[in-house]
Amino acid sequence: MSAIDSIARTGLKAALSDLQTTGHNVANAQSVGFKQSYVRLNDLYSTNLAANTQIGIGVQVAGVEQDFTEGASEITSRSLDLSITGQGFFVMRNTTSGQTAYTRAGQFQLDKDGYITQNGERLRGYAAFQNQITTNLVDMQVSNTPVPALQTATVDLEINLDSTATVPANPFSATDPTTYNHRTDNVIYDSLGTPSNLTLYYIKSGSNAWDVQMQINGASVGTGALTFTSGGALNTATGFTGISWTTTNGSNTPQLFDIAFTGSTQFAASNETRSIAQDGYPAGVLTSFDFDKDGMLTARYSNGQSQILSQVAVAKFPAPNGLANIGNTSWIETSESGNAILNSANSRNAINPGTLELSNVDLSQQLINLINAQNYFQANAKVVQTSTQVNQTVIQIQ
Amino acid sequence: MSEAALYTGMVGAKQAFMQMQLISNNLANVNTTGHRAELPIFSSYMVQGEGLPTQYYSVMDKTAADFAQGPMINTDRNLDVAINGPGFIAVQTVSGSEGYTRNGSFVLSSEGFLKTDKGDYVLGQQGLITIPPSQNLTIGQDGTITVQGLGQNERSVTVVDRIKLVNPPLNSISRGTDGYFYSINGTIPADNKVKLVPGNLEGSNVNPVDQLVDMIEASRFFELQVKMMKSADENGAKATELLNL
Numbered sequence: 001m002s003a004i005d006s007i008a009r010t011g012l013k014a015a016l017s018d019l020q021t022t023g024h025n026v027a028n029a030q031s032v033g034f035k036q037s038y039v040r041l042n043d044l045y046s047t048n049l050a051a052n053t054q055i056g057i058g059v060q061v062a063g064v065e066q067d068f069t070e071g072a073s074e075i076t077s078r079s080l081d082l083s084i085t086g087q088g089f090f091v092m093r094n095t096t097s098g099q100t101a102y103t104r105a106g107q108f109q110l111d112k113d114g115y116i117t118q119n120g121e122r123l124r125g126y127a128a129f130q131n132q133i134t135t136n137l138v139d140m141q142v143s144n145t146p147v148p149a150l151q152t153a154t155v156d157l158e159i160n161l162d163s164t165a166t167v168p169a170n171p172f173s174a175t176d177p178t179t180y181n182h183r184t185d186n187v188i189y190d191s192l193g194t195p196s197n198l199t200l201y202y203i204k205s206g207s208n209a210w211d212v213q214m215q216i217n218g219a220s221v222g223t224g225a226l227t228f229t230s231g232g233a234l235n236t237a238t239g240f241t242g243i244s245w246t247t248t249n250g251s252n253t254p255q256l257f258d259i260a261f262t263g264s265t266q267f268a269a270s271n272e273t274r275s276i277a278q279d280g281y282p283a284g285v286l287t288s289f290d291f292d293k294d295g296m297l298t299a300r301y302s303n304g305q306s307q308i309l310s311q312v313a314v315a316k317f318p319a320p321n322g323l324a325n326i327g328n329t330s331w332i333e334t335s336e337s338g339n340a341i342l343n344s345a346n347s348r349n350a351i352n353p354g355t356l357e358l359s360n361v362d363l364s365q366q367l368i369n370l371i372n373a374q375n376y377f378q379a380n381a382k383v384v385q386t387s388t389q390v391n392q393t394v395i396q397i398q
Numbered sequence: 399m400s401e402a403a404l405y406t407g408m409v410g411a412k413q414a415f416m417q418m419q420l421i422s423n424n425l426a427n428v429n430t431t432g433h434r435a436e437l438p439i440f441s442s443y444m445v446q447g448e449g450l451p452t453q454y455y456s457v458m459d460k461t462a463a464d465f466a467q468g469p470m471i472n473t474d475r476n477l478d479v480a481i482n483g484p485g486f487i488a489v490q491t492v493s494g495s496e497g498y499t500r501n502g503s504f505v506l507s508s509e510g511f512l513k514t515d516k517g518d519y520v521l522g523q524q525g526l527i528t529i530p531p532s533q534n535l536t537i538g539q540d541g542t543i544t545v546q547g548l549g550q551n552e553r554s555v556t557v558v559d560r561i562k563l564v565n566p567p568l569n570s571i572s573r574g575t576d577g578y579f580y581s582i583n584g585t586i587p588a589d590n591k592v593k594l595v596p597g598n599l600e601g602s603n604v605n606p607v608d609q610l611v612d613m614i615e616a617s618r619f620f621e622l623q624v625k626m627m628k629s630a631d632e633n634g635a636k637a638t639e640l641l642n643l
Contacts, residue, residue, distance in 0.1 A: 004415075004422045011426030018429065040503065040515045041430040043423075043577040055416060055461060056423035056577075059430055062515060065505070069475060087533050316548070318531060319506040338508030341531060345548070376429050379606045383422040386617050390418065393624050 003057075004387040010058030011380035014041055017061045018373040025361045026370075033071070033105025033329045034359035036366075037064045068320045071104075071360035073352060079290055080116065082106035083357040085350050088314040091342070092121035092330060093139060100124075102315055102323065102340070103330035104357055114142045116297075119328050125297065125310040126344055133296075133311045133344055140297060140310045142289050147301045149193025151255055152280030157184060157200070158263040162271045163232065167204045172213055174201065180213070182271035186278060188216070190251035193282030193303075200259075202226075208235070208266065214243065214259075221245050224259075228266035237261050281305055295347040314346035402445060404634070406453050407626035413440065413458045414620035420461065421613045424604045431471075431515075432501030433577070433602035435464040435609075463579075465568050468500070468603035470595060477504040477512075479537050480600040481563070485592030486571075486579065488521040488562035489514050496521065496585055497578030498564060498571060500600055506535075512543070512561075516576070522559035523588065529558055537561070537596050563592035 018039045028034040042062040073083050084090065089102035101121060108116045108123060116123040116139075125140040126133050165181045172179045180201040187195045201213040205225070212224040224239030240259040247253045263274075284303030291297055295312030317323060322336025333340055417438050427433040439460040445453040470480055479502035481487065486498035503515045512520045512527040519526045522543075529535060532545035534552070541561035546552060564586040571579040571586075 003419050007419065007422040007426050011422070011428075014426070014429065041427070041433075042516055043427045043430050043433050045573070045575040045577060055420045056427065056436065058423060059426040065503075065515065067473075067475060316531075316533070317508075318510055319508045321505050322508055336508055341548075372429065375606065379425045379428060379610060380422075382610060383425055383613065386418065386613050387422070390415070390617055390620055393621050397624055397627060 004390070005384060007056070007058040008380045008383035008387065010044065010060060011383070012377060014039070014059050014061050015373050015377035015380060017064070018369070018376065021064055022366050022369045022373060026363065026366050028329075029359055029361040029363050029366070031105075031329055031359050032107055032356050033103055034361065035066050035068050035071075035104070035329075036359070036361045037066050039063075040065050066321060066323070066325065067360065069360050071358045073355040074358050075355050077354045079288075079354065080108040080110070081354055081356050082108065082291060082295075082312065083352045083355045084314060085352055087320065088316050088346055088350055089320075089331070089340075090118075091124040091137075091313045091315050091340070092118060093124055094121045095139075099332065100340075101326060101328075101330040101332055102317075103328070105329045107356060110142060114144060116140045116142065119330075121330075123312065125295070125312045127310050128296075128308040131308045133308070135344070137313060137342070138310065140312070142286070142297070142299060142309065144286055146286070147281075147284045147303065147305050147307065149189060149191060149283040149303075150280050151191040151252060152188035152257050152278045154257065154279050155186065155188065155198065155259045156275070156277040157259060157261055158274040158276075159184060159202075159261070160264070160269055160272050160274065161202055161204075161210060161226075161228075161266045163208070163228075163266045163268045165204050165271070167206065172201065172203055172211075174199075174213075174215060174218070179203070181210075184273050184276065186276045188257065188278055189280035189282055190247050190249065190255055192249060192251040194247075194249055194251065195282065202271075210266075212239075216245055226261065226264070232265050232267045234261055234264045234266075291351060291353040293349055293351055293353070295351040311344060311347055312351055313342055313344075314350050315340035315342050316346055317341065402447070402453055403630040404627055406445065406455060407623045407630060409455045409457065411620055411623035411627065413456050414616050414623060416458050417616045418613060418620070421609050421616060424609050425606060425613075428602050428604045428606050428609075430602050431503050431599050432468070432499055433604065434500065434573075435466075435602070435604040437462045437464050463573055464603060466603050467600070469601040471599045471601050472597065473599055474597045476535055476537070476597070477506070478502060478599050479504070479541075479561075479594040479596050480598040482593045482595050484568075485563050485565045485589065487514075488564055488586075488588075489578065490519040490521055490526065491576060491578060492518060495580065497574060497576070497580055498566070498586070499578050502594065503599055518578075521562040523562060524559075527559045527561070532556075537594065539594050539596065540590065541592075541594055561594075562588045563590075563594070565589040565592050 021039050025036045040062040041059050044057045046057045092101045108118050111117050122139040127136040127138045168179045170179045180203045182202040184200045188198045199215045203211045205211045208228045210226045214221045227235040229235045242256050244254040281303045284301030287302050289299045297309045300306045318338035323331035324334050424435050438458045442454040489497050491497045510529045534546040543558045544555045546555050566586040574580045
């Protein structure tokens with residue numbers, strides 16, 4: 001008699017596991033990065049019976065499998081919300097226990113030290129050195145350290161000087177515009193980041209030949225000469241390398257810099273300045289940071305400079321199904337999942353900044369599961385009831 | 399005479415009981431992926447002995463599997479396949495023998511082997527299937543497994559292997575104790591005509607309504623047999639009373 005009971009009991013147990021799993025899925029239908037699970041059932045056969053009348057002995061829960069399909073993404077536009085496209089996990093480190101966990105949820109926060117955290121665990125990434133990503137795995141941090149000033153070393157000028165201009169009659173004087181033909185003004189920086197005005201005066205000295213008077217903040221720092229070919233292209237530029245400027249504010253002195261006239265021309269067209277650039281900048285404080293689609297964390301500073309700080313690490317597994325769930329929608333690696341595969345290539349095109357991966361629970365499917373599991377339970381309960389009736393009939397034989 | 403009737407009734411009750419056991423197993427596996435319902439096969443045997451051949455035993459001497467197509471359950475999981483129409487997926491079980499199943503819910507092991515959810519190896523054209531470290535694994539309708547290498551773009555896909563699919567005559571296989579089917583005479587060659595439906599699983603083909611109705615019938619049948627046993631017992635008692643005279 002008990003055979004029927006015990007078969008039905010395996011069915012009841014399986015139905016309960018199914019209900020539990022479905023309940024858990026439904027409860028997490030709104031959890032960011034959650035992966036739904038499902039019950040795997042296997043039939044059971046005993047070896048005791050004669051080969052040709054083999055009746056099964058029920059069902060067993062072979063395991064609760066996790067479904068790692070990608071959830072839908074939600075656009076939040078929050079700079080610290082990230083989601084991963086395709087396979088892969090964020091790498092998180094618990095600072096107290098040192099344990100490494102993996103998650104698909106990407107709702108990050110900044111802690112007081114600038115570390116990027118989630119549930120108190122720090123996001124791991126590859127450190128950058130001079131804007132190049134290294135293989136060094138570190139806790140990702142947005143540090144508040146300002147960018148130091150950089151003194152100007154090169155000024156790039158691209159100008160056109162009017163070939164039809166006449167040689168000025170009077171000797172050069174900065175205050176008299178008739179003593180020069182053209183001027184350019186731009187700002188250069190010393191090692192403390194102090195801006196100074198660099199003014200260049202162009203004086204025609206003969207056909208295809210020009211003198212250049214250089215002044216910083218109204219004081220002369222030297223002269224140079226430009227010659228052009230008959231085709232109007234720059235021929236020679238002398239006196240523009242190692243220009244020495246004595247500063248008085250405590251910065252590096254003398255400050256040496258070069259001026260390059262690459263691309264400058266002398267045509268029968270009006271004097272014009274096509275572009276001015278220089279490589280110095282003042283000190284800057286952190287104004288913002290952002291992630292790009294490769295997971296690069298870039299800090300932006302008030303002086304217009306930017307710097308790559310690190311890159312979000314993405315871990316992949318030979319068998320993600322083998323990962324052990326430790327709660328907080330995160331997993332740890334096991335012998336069944338294999339070791340994490342970590343390399344910078346995993347992050348390429350894999351990160352969606354400003355989006356979150358929603359739970360991959362399909363509510364309609366879960367509700368159908370719920371109905372199924374309930375029917376499953378009832379059918380097996382009916383078997384128990386019938387078995388009881390049979391038992392009573394047997395007892396009443398006498 | 400009366401004793402023979404008592405035993406005929408007992409055998410009938412025993413068969414009814416075994417059928418109920420079978421039905422409860424079917425009902426317990428109503429949600430088991432790829433499960434094939436069991437069917438009881440009854441035969442009648444004449445009771446040998448003195449007198450006229452008026453009694454027949456009913457014996458459930460065989461069980462068979464019902465190979466009707468189960469329902470398709472859409473899962474959208476890349477490692478789930480269902481077989482559309484006849485056919486089986488070949489697996490290598492723990493014991494090393496080649497088994498056949500309709501359950502196409504696969505997992506990847508950490509060593510890169512494609513396994514069934516029971517942990518047995520799925521067979522390809524040349525033995526076990528090994529998946530290299532990759533992404534975007536897909537299984538085609540004919541069982542071909544393709545992957546996209548790590549860091550490769552979507553167009554550079556490689557064919558890894560092709561799942562061994564077989565379509566043996568249904569009377570040449572029998573169910574083993576692990577729920578897989580085994581060939582009675584030798585390994586079955588691959589059949590290219592078996593078609594898979596990727597992203598789906600085939601549910602159990604047990605029909606719970608039929609099974610519950612059968613269960614009621616079996617329990618009525620059981621009660622009937624018990625009644626027969628009672629009558630035979632009473633007849634025997636009356637006969638004994640006659641002899642007492």
